[in-house]
Amino acid sequence: MRNFDIIVVGGGHAGIEASIAATQMGCSVGLVTMDKNAIGRMSCNPAIGGSAKGHLVHEVDALGGFMGVIADKTGIQFRILNKSKGPAVWAGRCQSDRKLYSQEAVHLTSSFSNLEVIEDSILGILEENKSVTGVKTQSGKEFKCKAIIICSGTFLNGLMHTGLSSEKGGRFGEKPATGLTESLINMGFISGRLKTGTPPRLKKDSINWEILEKQNGDENPKPFSLRTDKNQFPFLPQISCYITYTDRVVHSILEKGFDKSPMFTGLIEGVGPRYCPSIEDKIVRFSEKERHQLFLEPEGLDSDQIYLNGFSTSLPAEIQAEAIQKIKGLENVEMVRAGYAVEYDYFPPYQVDLSLETKLITGLYFAGQINGTSGYEEAAGQGIVAGINAALKIQKRPEFILKRSESYIGVLIDDLVSKSTKEPYRMFTSRAEHRLLLRQDNVDRRLLKYGYEFGLISKELYNEMKERESFISIGKELLSQTKILPNQINQLLESKNLSEIENAETIDKLAKRPGLSLKEILILVDQKESMVYNNLIDKNELLEQLEVEIKYEGYIKRQEDLVIKTEKLEEMLIPLNFNYNNLKTISTEGREKLSKIRPHSIGQATRISGVTPSDISVLLVYLKS
C-alpha cells in the first residue's frame, strides 16, 4: 500500500494551495483528483479577485501561496476596483485566460518532487480510534496517510439543472464524486445541500461589439504577487471587456420560464448564494429595477467564447436563448452553452476548528466549498491554511491560526467556525471589523512573516519587506518633523481652494488634508533637502502606502487600540474538552451553541450567535476560578 504524509482530495483552488504548502513544508503529498487536466479549472467566471476577494489573493500570496502568481501569468485584464473609495476597500481584479490558468496550475502542481498527482476519485476515509489512517479510491486502491485535506468543491453528489432537466455532475462535462459524503456521514458528520449557478457562454463573433460600452483595464496594471517580476508584467496582451444591460422586455421573457425553473418549482433543494443571485432571482427580488448590468468577458485570448457575467441562470435553455437576443448588442447572438445551476453536498463548518481540522476526526481537514464557501479566492485562503496546519500537525508543531485583526482569511475562517453558514458564504470587506488595518497595500507587513516562518517565502522577499517597513517608519518620522513655510505652499493651497496656512506646518499634518497629495507637498520642499525627498518621491508605491498611513492615522490608531482591547479576550483560551454542562447558570441556548462549536477562546465565544453577554460572564468567572 502506498504511503503519504498527507492526501489532498481535489485539485481545485483549495487543493492546489493545500498540497503545495504542505509539500514545501517537507511533507510527502498525494493530490488525488478526478481529472488531472482539470487542476485549477475555473468552474464559473474567468476572473480572479474583485472586492474583498482581491484582498484574499494578496493574503494567500503573502503566506507563500500561488493563486496570485498564476493569475499574474495568465491575466488578460487587470484593474484596481473601488479606487474612488477609501484605501481599505481598493481591490485588485483580473480577467483570466481560463485555459492558460488551468494549464499553469497543472504545470505547477507537477513541478514538486514530493507532490504526486494521482487521477482517481476518493470513495472513503479510513480511520482508527477517531484518527485518519488512509483513503480508499474508486479504482480499488488504498493509500496510507497521517492527514487528509478534503477540497471537493461542488462535486459531492453534484446535480446540474437546466430547466426541468437535471443531470449528475460536479460541473459541466465532469462527473460527480459519489461515496465520500456517505463515508463522512457514517463517521458522524452532518451534511447539507447548497447550490450555485453559472451564466450562458456566447459566441464571440455573433456579438455586435461596435454598439457596446467598453471597459478597459488599468493603464499601469499591478500584479497580485510579490514574486512577480514587474519588468515582465503583464505577461500577456491585454483585452477589453464590454458592458450591456437587460431591460423589461428581457425580464418578461425570462418570467415566461419561471414555471419551468428548477429554483421556483422546488426541484433545487440546495440554498443559493444571496450575494451572487441568478438573473431570475434578481428579477423577483428587485422587481422595481428596470434593468440589470451585464459584463461581456472574454474567456481567453484565443477563445471564441464570451462569459455573460451577471446572467447566471438555470431557466430552460430555449428561454435563455430567446431572452438574450433581446439584449442590446446580442440581437444575433449564438449561445454556445446554456447557463445551469449545480447542487452539491457541503459540511456545515461548525464541524471544523480554526485550524480547519475536523473536531470529530484527528488529522482530517476540510477546505474550500465543502465548508460552505463560494469562490476561488475563499477556497484558496482556506486551502493554504489547511495545508500549513496539516504539515504542522505531522511535525508536532503548534497550529497556525490567523486572527481577525490581521487578515481576511482569519475573518473568513472565524466566521465559518463561529457562526457556521446555511448559505454559500462569500467574502466582503464589511465582514471585517478592522478593515482599515487589512489593506492590500500592507499585506506584506501583515503576513509575510508567517510565510517565511513556514519556509514558504524566501529570505530575500522577507528582507525586502523589512526594508519597506523601515522605509515607511523612517518616512513617517521624517515627515512629522519637516516643516513647510506658508510662502512655499500657499499658492498650491489657493489653487485648490483650500485654506492657506499662516505659520509653518509639518508635512504630515498638511498631507492629512483631503484633496492634497503627499507627492504635491514633497515637490515643494527646499532644494537643499531634496535628496531625501526625491528618494521618497521616486518610490511611488511606498509613497502611496506612506500617504495612506498618514492620511488615515487617526482612524488606524483607533482600530489598533480596539484590537488591543479585544485581543485580551482572544488570548483567554478555553480548553477544547471544556464541559459546558458544568455551567449551571448559563442559558440553555448558550450551552447548546458553546458545546456544539467549542470555541477556542472567550473572544470567539462572544461571536457565536445565541451566546449572551451574561453567558460570557458566567464562563469568565468559571474559567478564572
Ligand SMILES: Cc1cc2nc3c(=O)[nH]c(=O)nc-3n(C[C@H](O)[C@H](O)[C@H](O)COP(=O)(O)OP(=O)(O)OC[C@H]3O[C@@H](n4cnc5c(N)ncnc54)[C@H](O)[C@@H]3O)c2cc1C
Ligand atoms: C456551475 C458553477 C457556478 C459557480 N458560480 C460561482 C459564482 O458565481 N461565484 C463564485 O464565487 N463561485 C462560483 N462557483 C464556485 C467556484 O467554482 C468554487 O467556489 C471554487 O472553485 C471552489 O474551489 P474548491 O477548491 O473548493 O473546489 P473546486 O474548484 O470545485 O475543485 C474541486 C476539485 O475536487 C475534485 N474532487 C471532488 N471530489 C473528489 C473526490 N471524491 N476524489 C477526488 N477528487 C475529487 C474535483 O475533481 C475538482 O478538481 C461556481 C461553481 C460552479 C460549478
